[in-house]
Amino acid sequence: MSSAYGNRRLPARLDLIDRKILSALRDNARLTNNELAERVGLSPSPCWTRVKRLEADGIIDHYTAVIDQAAIGLGDVAFIEITLQHHDERVLEQFGEALARIPEVLEAHLVTGEYDYLVKVAVAGTADYERFLRERLYRIEGIRSSRTTFSLRALKRNISVDPLGIG
Template sequence: MDSIDLRILSALQEDGRLSNQDLADRVGLSPSPCLRRVRALEKDGVIARYTAIVSPEKVGLPLTVFVQIRLARHDGDTVRAFEDRILGMDEVLSCHLMTGDSDYLLNIVTENLQSYERFMRDKLHAIPGIGAIETSFAFGVIKDSRRLPIHPAS
């Protein structure tokens, strides 16, 4: 990747709905080469996908919960079963494999404490092989970004 590719990525992270013409203008290219570069970045998996960032509060999901999971066993079947079940849970926005005291860190959104309790009882506790669960509730957001720190040369 060269500095033009980095400028393209930076501009698209700022506004993924830019038209090709506007993007080309921002990065100093004509539209055809700009589109070729974007398509190459998509093909190479550098641009993984395009999405809308939705406000959780505006759609009735104001409660953010971070859950640390420690498995009781670390055999292949237990790990696969846990990860497969988590993949099917819409409430789980992200699941990270961790080092340290916990095996996994989950980021969960839900409507309220009652819906979180139902999620815990009906879904999370139903997964075999979990040894410990530790829950932390977020009561504020200081920064929430998916923008990578790409700093192209000007």
């Protein structure tokens, strides 16, 4: 099925069981199929089939471990607003690829508004942030300006939305 977003296939509407599966896996992706089936009120075989369909449809993108950044010495988070000198497709692509290769970059978004990118980075403090700027970020060609805001503390932090809480 084609959409306004290209040739991406749109998934069938998620029913309550699908949303329960997604919510349970969002909270704990290490659940066994039997544990998941019990939580969502299915027998194991149809539960397994639904999970595989959610994976195949791209609704479940991947599974990951969430690392406590402070526990590995990167306790500070900074948000950087970046404006580029030029905005042609080649520059945007190269800049995005360069950001993706930097380990401290947690998220990078091309945005609308006064600046071009909003980038979230994890650092060990202000000295480490200065090192990050000099040795990583400012070595990427094409940056006209940047402005940084440090997070004092996270009030909410999720990797993805809870499908039981929407709609």
